[in-house]
Amino acid sequence: MRSWFEWVGAMESSVGLRESLNAYPIMLTSHVIGMCMFAGLIMMMDVRLAGLGNRSSAITQVQARLFPWQMVGFAISIVTGLLLLWSDPMRFYSNFYFWLKNLLLVAAGVNMWIFHATTYQTVDQWDNDPSPPFGAKLAGVLSIAFWSAVIVVGRMIAYQDLVPQWWRDLGLRG
Template sequence: MIVETLAALQDMALPSALRASRWVYPVVNAGHIAGLALLFGAIVPLDLRLLGFWADRPIAPLARVLLPVAICGLILAVVCGLLLFSVHAVKYAATPLFQVKLLLIAAAIANALLLRRAPDWTLAQVTEMAVNSPRLRLAGALSLGLWLAVILCGRFIAYL
């Protein structure tokens, strides 16, 4: 049932046009990479700050600027990623590395959402004591590791 659904997805007009186009697929691929660059480029300074780097800098102004960039990057990466997936949906869905990538993305997003819900994290008033908590340091380390693993999985998938 799922294979038939994925086959129907990749046979739709948009994925077929992406496969047939010399220029559109590479543009969508570049959009995916740009989204990842925005996402990862925005979260690295935040995660490093959670890990204790630049302790003399308050995190709230940094987060106010970088979180919207990270969210836009995530949206762009997901939209372009779905388009890329649709071109060879059956093949990608059956690839264990792709499945791992999806799990890593889910874990990274869950980590970010849990971090935002943490009682010692409020964007308006993050105290330096709260930023130095072991739980927030762990969240920063997890974020860096998970998103880096997502990127690596994506690159390895391109060579399968």
């Protein structure tokens, strides 16, 4: 794993991005814009699922009509996120919050997948209900929790000294 990160970090494209004065502000600012679009619209969908908001719209409508815009936000976030990783892999390799963020991304994805494979199959029966069944509410609340945690931990990447002692004891050097 470490050698893979070192390999990327030594590449000309990585060094170029790392040493550019403008690349980092542009990548990070675009990452935030992508996050606003993606997480914002995901949360608007989640509050509908949880029965907390946007209750005038049918659930399938919220799901289908916001989806393309969520994907635009997701694409911006993923591309700029991968570029940030590419620009300085060793910084992220040794960062506790970077790995925790990846774990939470997987958790958010699994939650989405389980919901679509189970509760969402019967959506026709409760599409217009202001208060959807328990399974949908649970998926909505979990999604809000997981994506919020992704945002929290993503911001914490900047605070690489505020990490648990056991992580420091691992002695990963960036």
